[in-house]
Amino acid sequence: MKPMLRPLLFEERAREGEYVDQKRFDMRHVSARLRELEREYGVSYDPDCPVPGDPSLAKSVYEAGLVFAEETGLLLVDENRVARFSGDEIREAVRLAPRELLLGRGRDARRLRARRPGDRDKPFIFAGLAGTPTPLEVFYATALSYAREPLVDAIDHGSVNEVFGVKVKSGAPSEALAGIEELRAVRKAVEDAGRPGMHILGAESSVTATASLAAMAAGLLGEGDAQLLPILNEMKTDYSQLTKALVGAMRGVHGAALIDPVVGGFARGPAGSSITAVAETVLSLLAYDASYFLIHPVHITRQATTTPECLWVEAVVGQANTSLGLPLVADVWPANGAGAPELLYEVAANTVAAVASGLNLLGPTPTAGTAPHGTGLEARLMAEVAVKTARDGLKPGDACEAVKELYGRYRGSLEKPSPGKPFTELYDARRVAPRSEWLEAYRRVRAELADMGLVE
Numbered sequence: 001m002k003p004m005l006r007p008l009l010f011e012e013r014a015r016e017g018e019y020v021d022q023k024r025f026d027m028r029h030v031s032a033r034l035r036e037l038e039r040e041y042g043v044s045y046d047p048d049c050p051v052p053g054d055p056s057l058a059k060s061v062y063e064a065g066l067v068f069a070e071e072t073g074l075l076l077v078d079e080n081r082v083a084r085f086s087g088d089e090i091r092e093a094v095r096l097a098p099r100e101l102l103l104g105r106g107r108d109a110r111r112l113r114a115r116r117p118g119d120r121d122k123p124f125i126f127a128g129l130a131g132t133p134t135p136l137e138v139f140y141a142t143a144l145s146y147a148r149e150p151l152v153d154a155i156d157h158g159s160v161n162e163v164f165g166v167k168v169k170s171g172a173p174s175e176a177l178a179g180i181e182e183l184r185a186v187r188k189a190v191e192d193a194g195r196p197g198m199h200i201l202g203a204e205s206s207v208t209a210t211a212s213l214a215a216m217a218a219g220l221l222g223e224g225d226a227q228l229l230p231i232l233n234e235m236k237t238d239y240s241q242l243t244k245a246l247v248g249a250m251r252g253v254h255g256a257a258l259i260d261p262v263v264g265g266f267a268r269g270p271a272g273s274s275i276t277a278v279a280e281t282v283l284s285l286l287a288y289d290a291s292y293f294l295i296h297p298v299h300i301t302r303q304a305t306t307t308p309e310c311l312w313v314e315a316v317v318g319q320a321n322t323s324l325g326l327p328l329v330a331d332v333w334p335a336n337g338a339g340a341p342e343l344l345y346e347v348a349a350n351t352v353a354a355v356a357s358g359l360n361l362l363g364p365t366p367t368a369g370t371a372p373h374g375t376g377l378e379a380r381l382m383a384e385v386a387v388k389t390a391r392d393g394l395k396p397g398d399a400c401e402a403v404k405e406l407y408g409r410y411r412g413s414l415e416k417p418s419p420g421k422p423f424t425e426l427y428d429a430r431r432v433a434p435r436s437e438w439l440e441a442y443r444r445v446r447a448e449l450a451d452m453g454l455v456e
Contacts, residue, residue: 005246005249006245006249006285006286006287006288006289007242007243007245007246007249007287007288007289008246009286010074010076010083010237010242010286010287011076011239011242013083013084013085014074014076014079014081014082014083015076015079015081016081017073017076017081017082017083017084018081018082018084019079019080019081020075020080020081020082021080022075022077022080022236025075025082025235025236026234026266027266029072029075029082029235030072030234030235030266030267030276031266031267031268031272033068033071033072034068034267034268034272034275034276035268035272037064037067037068037272037275038064038268038271038272038275040064041060041061041063041064041275042060043057043060043061043064043271043272043274043275044271045269045270045271045309045312046312047308049312049400049404050308050311050312050315050353050400050403050404050407051311051312051315051352051353051356051357051396051397051399051400051403052312052315052316052319052396052397052400053395053396053397053398053400054397055319055322057316057319058316058319058320058322058323059320059323061274061275061278061316061317061320062278062320062322062323062324064275064278065274065275065276065277065278065279065281065282065320066087066090066091066278066279066282068275068276068278068279069085069090069278069279069280069282069283070084070085070086070087070090071084072084072235072279073085073235073283074231074235074236074237074283074287075235075236075237076236076237076238076239076242077232077236077237077238078238078239083287085283085286089286090282090283090286093282093285093286094282094285094324094325094326097285097325097326098291098327099113099114099325099326099327100112100113100114100327101113101254101291101292101327103124103153103154103199103224103226103254104153104154104197104198104199104224105196105197105224106196106197107197108190108195108196108197108198108199109197109199110124110153110154110199111124112124112153112154112292112327112329112360113327114321114324114325114326114327114328115318115321115328115358115359115360116321116322116358117318117319117322117356117357117358117395117396118356118358118393118394118395118396119358119390119393120390120391120392120393121390122386122387122390123355123359123360123361123386123387123390124153124154124327124329124360124361125151125152125153125154125360125361125362125379125382125383125386126152126153126154126155126156126201126329126360126361126362126363127146127149127152127154127155127156127362127363127376127379127382127383128142128143128146128155128156128157128158128365128379129142129157129158129365129366129369129372129374130156130157130158130204130331130333130362130363130365130369131156131158131159131204131228131365131369132158132159132365132366132367132369132370132371132372132374133158133159133160133161133372134157134158134159134160134372135162135372136160136162136163136181136185138372138422138423138424138429139157139158139160139181139182139185140185140188140189141423141427141429141432142157142158142372142374142375142423143155143157143158143185143186143189143190144189144192144193144432145375145376145377145423145427145432146189146376146379147189147190147192147193147195147198147376148193148376148432149376149379149380149383151380151383151384151387152376152379152383153198153199154198154199154200154201155186155189155190155198155199155200155201156200156201156202156204156228156256156362157182157185157186157189157202157204158182158204158372159178159182159204159205160178160179160181160182160205161178161205163177163178163181164177168205168207170207170208170210171207171208171210172210175205175206175207175208175210175211175214176210176211176213176214177214178205178211179202179203179205179206179210179211179212179213179214179215179221180211180214180215180218180220181205182202182203182204182205182211182215183200183202183203183215183218183220183221184220186200186202187200187220199224199225199226200221200225200226201225201226201227201228201256202215202220202221202225202226202227203215203221203227203228204228206227206228206244208240209239209240209241209243209244209247212227212244212247212248213243213244213247216247216248216251216253221253222251222252222253223251223252223253224252224254225253225254226253226254226255226256226291226292227244227248227253227254227255227256228256228258228294229241229244229245229248229255229256229257229258229284229288229290230257230258230260231257231258231259231260231280231283231284231287233260233261233262233265233266233267234261234262234265234266234267234276234280235276235279235280235283237287237288241287241288242287242288245287245288245289245290249289254290254291254292255284255288255289255290255291256290256291256292256293256294256329257280257281257284257285257288257290257292257293257294258294258296259277259280259281259284259293259294259295259296260294260296260297260298260331261273261276261277261280261297261298261313262297262298262300263297263298263299263300263307263309263310263313264299264300264301264309265300269309270297270309270310270312270313270316273297273309273313274312274313274316274317274320277295277297277313277317278317278320278324281293281295281317281324281326281328282324291327292326292327292328292329293326293327293328293329294329294330294331294362295313295314295317295318295328295329295330295331295359296330296331296333297309297310297313297314298310302335302368302414303333303335303368303369303370304333304334304335304346304368304414304417305330305331305332305333305334305350306332306333306334306335306346306349306350306407306410306414307414308407311349311350311353311403311407314330314350314353314354314357314359315353315354315356315357315396316357317359318330318354318357318358318359319357319358319396321358321359322358327360328358328359328360329359329360329361329362330350330354330359330360330361330362331362331363331365332347332350332351332354332361332362332363332364332365332382333363333364333365333368333369334346334347334350334363334364334365334366334367334368335367335368335410335413335414335417336366336367336410336413336417336418336419336420337366337367337371337373337374337417337418337419337420337421338366338373338374338375338377338378338420338421338423338426338438339373339418339420339421339425339426339437339438339441340413340417340418340420341441341444341445342409342410342413342417342418343364343366343378343410343418343420344378344381344441344442344445344446345406345407345409345410345445346364346406346410347363347364347378347381347382347385348381348382348385348406348445348449348454349403349406349407349410350363350364351382351385351386351389352385352389352394352399352402352403352406352454353399353403355385355386355389355390355394356389356394356395356396356398356399357396357399361382361383361386363379363382364378364379364382366378366420367417367419367420368417371419371420372422372423373419373420373421373422373423373426374420374423375423375426375427375434375438376434377426377434377438377439377442378442380442381442381445381446381449381455384446384455384456385449385454385455387456388453388454388455388456389454392453402452402454405452426438
């Protein structure tokens with residue numbers, strides 16, 4: 001069977017697979033088995049270092065992840081049946097997967113590649129509000145603020161939850177129109193930024209398959225672009241994701257698999273979540289024929305990726321990719337919003353941890369994706385820190401102290417994060433340029449980071 005028809009193969013296998021009640025799947029197939037694998041492979045979380053530098057730990061996470069993927073498989077929730085794949089099938093899918101992708105078109109095309117810990121090449125930078133509900137009134141201007149940043153390689157922007165006064169409903173015409181309006185605004189933004197061929201990861205408004213399919217049908221999401229394909233928490237998928245994957249593959253639209261284990265949920269703590277992330281990554285190849293993979297551990301109470309637990313998961317999974325060799329991207333989701341200096345420290349800490357561990361970057365998405373209080377200026381800082389971290393060849397163990405120091409500067413804010421300020425209070429919306437107050441805050445924090453050797 002052709003690789004693009006993998007979603008169809010998955011459907012067939014799931015429909016013939018074992019029937020498992022979801023509660024039993026969560027408790028016994030996922031959580032209980034993860035507890036055993038943590039013990040069998042000696043995977044444990046060290047709270048004293050959010051960026052561990054032990055290659056044997058990463059190897060153990062990789063090996064445990066492959067076993068977990070083979071034994072547990074993915075539950076197709078529409079049927080309550082499990083699709084499983086042999087170890088040989090999993091390893092073959094990983095072997096055949098591309099290590100490098102040319103994303104975008106013409107002079108705006110950029111290469112997204114599998115990195116390694118300490119890699120000196122510039123990481124690929126996605127920027128934008130990444131699914132955050134964003135009003136159409138500011139959708140274009142916010143997207144333009146990211147597209148204008150020269151170090152940004154691709155755009156992944158917000159979602160639309162209201163169209164012409166109508167709240168978006170899953171699977172309804174409103175969802176279809178949300179996908180179309182989202183892509184229209186992003187397309188205009190990259191064109192007006194002088195980067196019409198820039199890679200777009202789009203249809204963030206696609207709660208079901210409806211918005212993605214509508215955007216593809218309208219010609220707004222096409223060959224060389226990408227759509228988001230989440231693995232549902234935990235180790236699950238549904239017909240909507242499989243349908244998007246199949247149609248997208250046939251249209252030349254890349255699948256960006258969202259790997260988002262809940263740290264403190266059925267994936268257990270950081271150790272179990274890292275094993276789950278590896279398993280979900282390889283299974284997204286077999287279910288979706290995904291092109292690249294967004295590593296996004298979600299803290300069960302604080303949501304943000306900037307907690308020590310989530311930084312550890314991203315770092316360990318990035319280092320486990322030495323064995324996988326896939327194009328992995330770390331999501332950067334700070335707890336605070338733009339306008340709060342703490343956000344900038346979060347961005348810096350997450351960036352150093354991820355890049356030193358061999359990951360590319362996506363974000364920074366403010367307020368953990370709850371409010372559209374973000375601007376291109378934070379993406380500029382993220383990219384600047386990423387470039388310096390890579391240029392210095394910073395390795396995981398050497399990054400640990402810097403990340404701990406940065407964490408100390410925002411730790412107190414995680415309990416009650418600042419929502420920051422709306423885009424129009426931080427940027428001149430007409431010129432799409434930062435206002436002086438936010439620009440000065442960026443410059444102050446940037447100077448501190450320069451003193452730490454984290455930016456030029």
